[in-house]
Amino acid sequence: MNLMRFLSFLVLSIFSCMLSGRATAALPQGFIDQVVLQNNIWTIKGWACQPYLGSAIKVQAYLNNVAVGVPINTNQPAEVAIHTACGTNITSGIKYRFEIALNSISSLSGQSIKVNAVGPGGTVALNRSNQFGLPSNSQTPDKVLAAANRILLIIAHQDDEILFSPFLGRYCGSKTCKIVTATNDSVRAGEWPVSMGKFPAQSSLGGFSWNSPNERPSVVLSKWNNEAASLGFINMNNIIKLEIDNFRPDVILTFDPRHGSSCHSEHRAVGEAVRLGVAAYTGTNFPDKSKLFFLTTRRVDGLTENGSPYTALVPIAPIDKNSVVYSANDFISTAKGTGWEFLINLMRTYPSQFSLASVNAALNTNSLERTTAFQRVTNYSPTDSRYTDAYLYDPAFVKCPPW
Numbered sequence: 001m002n003l004m005r006f007l008s009f010l011v012l013s014i015f016s017c018m019l020s021g022r023a024t025a026a027l028p029q030g031f032i033d034q035v036v037l038q039n040n041i042w043t044i045k046g047w048a049c050q051p052y053l054g055s056a057i058k059v060q061a062y063l064n065n066v067a068v069g070v071p072i073n074t075n076q077p078a079e080v081a082i083h084t085a086c087g088t089n090i091t092s093g094i095k096y097r098f099e100i101a102l103n104s105i106s107s108l109s110g111q112s113i114k115v116n117a118v119g120p121g122g123t124v125a126l127n128r129s130n131q132f133g134l135p136s137n138s139q140t141p142d143k144v145l146a147a148a149n150r151i152l153l154i155i156a157h158q159d160d161e162i163l164f165s166p167f168l169g170r171y172c173g174s175k176t177c178k179i180v181t182a183t184n185d186s187v188r189a190g191e192w193p194v195s196m197g198k199f200p201a202q203s204s205l206g207g208f209s210w211n212s213p214n215e216r217p218s219v220v221l222s223k224w225n226n227e228a229a230s231l232g233f234i235n236m237n238n239i240i241k242l243e244i245d246n247f248r249p250d251v252i253l254t255f256d257p258r259h260g261s262s263c264h265s266e267h268r269a270v271g272e273a274v275r276l277g278v279a280a281y282t283g284t285n286f287p288d289k290s291k292l293f294f295l296t297t298r299r300v301d302g303l304t305e306n307g308s309p310y311t312a313l314v315p316i317a318p319i320d321k322n323s324v325v326y327s328a329n330d331f332i333s334t335a336k337g338t339g340w341e342f343l344i345n346l347m348r349t350y351p352s353q354f355s356l357a358s359v360n361a362a363l364n365t366n367s368l369e370r371t372t373a374f375q376r377v378t379n380y381s382p383t384d385s386r387y388t389d390a391y392l393y394d395p396a397f398v399k400c401p402p403w
Helices: 003-020 080-085 141-147 161-168 192-198 217-230 236-247 265-280 339-348 356-363
Strands: 029-038 041-049 058-063 066-073 097-101 113-119 122-125 150-155 176-181 202-205 251-255 292-295 297-303 309-315 323-327 331-333 371-376
Touching (some): 029 113, 041 058, 066 097, 141 161, 141 323, 150 161, 150 265, 161 339, 161 371, 192 339, 236 265, 251 265, 265 292, 309 356, 309 371, 339 356
Parallel strands (some): 029 323, 150 176, 150 251, 176 202, 251 292
Antiparallel strands (some): 029 041, 041 097, 058 066, 058 113, 113 122, 292 371, 297 309, 323 371
């Protein structure tokens, strides 16, 4: 819960109580944080309370404004900011967060999601109700990858695969995976094979130039196109064509060019290179170009309530019905454990990049911020403000340099 959101709810709580003249008459309040596919079940996550009531309240889910399931009590611990907005102390242990599993959903059709909070003070639709929704395309990334035989991941650097690992790790092993980088770092060269063995995956390292993380991605891509031309490939489109023809993937994953998960110029440039290369591809070895997916989670570094650092992966546009958010806490295999445990394990394979403190920072991440999210290329818009300007609605994100 960010500071601006917290302050607005705190003011609302106090104002409601002043108007009511008695604490228990205040209207309920709360927020839908995300809709995530968790253990193959669509789950609504958020929080609700009736300010100063001092107890859990009931929440009810709706799809297209029709009630589904039965009301449940808020049932998950809440952080300090939520307790403050609800007029209680965190030491009270009152559970204001909730998880509602939509067990009855067998098909996806873009249904809108609403959650009502029901308390002695009345019934209120939580903030973001009917803004969230289930994906409108039943061919979600998990279903596409489950049906695939060959999966290609194209990234900028050795260690970028870590950002994809909580999701991709469940498929590599039973599928044939290949991970390709645009650059090659001699320091990471000895660590890279260890990571590839943990997926497991075939691999290929490029030799394109390194650039400042804060460079404009268009400048990086222009340099790479010139380097490709000097090698006889004309431009990056032909490099992507070569990778497709050599591997014959059923599905391709890469960074979202709008933000690259961390605003890194080379993350964004490689995502755009893949997008353009797939669009220009005229061969027969990737017949369904819609099976290109962009990673839409953003890396966030911050501090927990007790001051411990943490590293998180947060869906940048959680209310987008055309993106799918996956829980990284899901168990993915006996050898790898949960998706987040797999991510931590991969971080440990790169001691040149991640200190013990960095690994511990990832271990401190709360459940809500352990996600992997993807968007299909057919839903991609380079100017979608939910992705390009996410910093405006959530200060956890930073503004990326312009293209």
